[in-house]
Amino acid sequence: MTSDGGYNKPLPNPSFVSQPFWDAAKEHRLTFQRCRLCGTNVFYPRDICPGPDCFGVGTLDWVESSGKGTVYSFTVSYQPAHPSFRDDVPYMLAIVALDEGPRMNTNIINADPKDVAIGMQVEVVWDDVTPEFTLPKFQIVD
Numbered sequence: 001m002t003s004d005g006g007y008n009k010p011l012p013n014p015s016f017v018s019q020p021f022w023d024a025a026k027e028h029r030l031t032f033q034r035c036r037l038c039g040t041n042v043f044y045p046r047d048i049c050p051g052p053d054c055f056g057v058g059t060l061d062w063v064e065s066s067g068k069g070t071v072y073s074f075t076v077s078y079q080p081a082h083p084s085f086r087d088d089v090p091y092m093l094a095i096v097a098l099d100e101g102p103r104m105n106t107n108i109i110n111a112d113p114k115d116v117a118i119g120m121q122v123e124v125v126w127d128d129v130t131p132e133f134t135l136p137k138f139q140i141v142d
């Protein structure tokens, strides 16, 4: 937060491909893409299917995730990646494997890093950082 209460951290820069993801996030719906030709679940947002031997163009539909997954990997940052994160250290950068398969770069919040381990179950929590943007973050499921 800035002294005037505004959000001063970097924000997403949606493209025509990723805009639907951010629109859904604003409604607290976690989404990814699924190819209607080969069934591959895809994240990050793309316009060409990365499925083996597929490369379908215009074949990726947006579907809703359960918002549940597991910690695939994580690290604890003691050095802010940007000056605006100075007050957040230490914070956790993570890759979460959604139950539907795709992996997502995110933060794990609401936990002490010493209590987090790879393989733990997590669920999405929403951080409404500005009127325009809501960020999906994850917390450990008890």
Ligand SMILES: [Zn+2]
Pocket (backbone or CB within 6 Å): 035, 036, 037, 038, 039, 040, 049, 050, 051, 054, 055, 056, 059
């Ligand atoms: Zn495909």
